[in-house]
Amino acid sequence: MITTQQIQKWITDGELWRFYKTKEWISLKTSVLAAGHYECKICRQQGKITRYDIDEQGRKHLLSTVHHVNHVRSHPELAMSRTYRDPNTNEVKDNLIPVCKACHNKLHPEKRKNNSKKNCYTNVERW
Ligand SMILES: [Zn+2]
Numbered sequence: 001m002i003t004t005q006q007i008q009k010w011i012t013d014g015e016l017w018r019f020y021k022t023k024e025w026i027s028l029k030t031s032v033l034a035a036g037h038y039e040c041k042i043c044r045q046q047g048k049i050t051r052y053d054i055d056e057q058g059r060k061h062l063l064s065t066v067h068h069v070n071h072v073r074s075h076p077e078l079a080m081s082r083t084y085r086d087p088n089t090n091e092v093k094d095n096l097i098p099v100c101k102a103c104h105n106k107l108h109p110e111k112r113k114n115n116s117k118k119n120c121y122t123n124v125e126r127w
């Protein structure tokens with residue numbers, strides 16, 4: 001079981017990557033990807049179906065990224081939660097969405113500026 005306290009400790013220690021390596025997260029992520037048919041939800045909102053990421057060598061990889069709508073750093077209590085309740089509308093919404101790497105980079109502009117170019121394709125989600 002991953003507790004909020006454990007995640008908070010990883011954040012404090014600068015070791016949040018450990019969260020993305022846990023069996024619990026990997027199995028939750030796999031099930032979110034499968035439930036979303038490996039389609040990027042952001043592309044879909046724009047009428048595009050994206051199921052693959054293309055790496056620098058032009059190779060296709062089935063979608064493998066799940067984004068936290070409520071970022072783990074600001075909402076560690078929702079790190080393992082598929083849904084959340086919107087405090088404004090009281091609606092239950094998706095907290096975990098399958099995304100392609102291109103959309104994921106756009107969702108995290110705060111990360112992009114510190115990222116060196118060679119890190120733009122990594123297989124471990126770091127945020
Ligand atoms: Zn996308």
Ligand SMILES: [Zn+2]
Nearest residue numbers: 066067068127
């Ligand atoms: Zn994300």
